[in-house]
Amino acid sequence: MKTSEKIKFISNWIKNYVETMPIQAQSLVIGISGGIDSSVSSTLSAMTGLKTIVLSMPIKQKSSQHDLSLKHQNWLLKKFKNVEAHTISLDELFNSFSSTLNKFDNEHGFANSRARLRMTTLYQVASSNKGIVVGTGNKVEDFGVGFYTKYGDGGVDISPIADCNKTVVWELGKELGILKEIIEAPPTDGLWDDGRTDEGQLGFKYEQLEDAMKNPNSPHRKEYEKIRKQNLHKMEPIPVCKIPI
Secondary structure (H helix, E strand, O other): OOHHHHHHHHHHHHHHHHHOOOOOOOEEEEEEOOOHHHHHHHHHHHOOOOOEEEEEOOOOOOHHHHHHHHHHHHHHHHHOOOEEEEEOOOHHHHHHHHHHOHHHOOHHHHHHHHHHHHHHHHHHHHHHOOEEEEOOOOHHHHHHHOOOOOOOOOOOOEOOOOOOOHHHHHHHHHHHOOOHHHHHOOOOOOOOOOOOOHHHHHOOOHHHHHHHHHOOOOOOHHHHHHHHHHHHHHHOOOOOOOOOO
């Protein structure tokens, strides 16, 4: 399937999903970070013609990351009449949260809490607009190595690009005319004050991970399987204790 056909297919899929809901949603709500995944997902959502609410939710964000988020907001507003954009600073909320839980200080815990605060914000906005939350995770992260926060950015209603590898998402972005700055920016989850990148945390380039996912003989297969095994609890259904009848 050509890239242009994939774009049309995904956008139509989003619209068809909404139209076949038992109680049809009246809006699509999506968080944007200035990264390629959320930029592509929000654009595909806007292409449906449905009311699309994009939220930039900085939490002690590096200015370079937040600037890209605002630029994408403006790009969407100029391109689509059905887009509504908001910037909601969660600094004070996060400061209060981390201060209240200072006895349970943990760097990774508080990083993941940023993602969960954003998820809660998205659902509050969705609730007030009779909407659904659109996910931004790609196939490598969501179904490969589980590189996302459980009940954070993994907490969504639909996941339109979760069957697209990262390289495919970049191709979609180029075809959609996403800002070059965003396409070329190093992918980051935006959960750390030091702005660490996704590939830096994973220890692999996305191309290497994609090769390891589909090629059992990849030189990175062993490391890939190790990361995947550690994160399988995010990708599998919640374990349920089955009581014998």
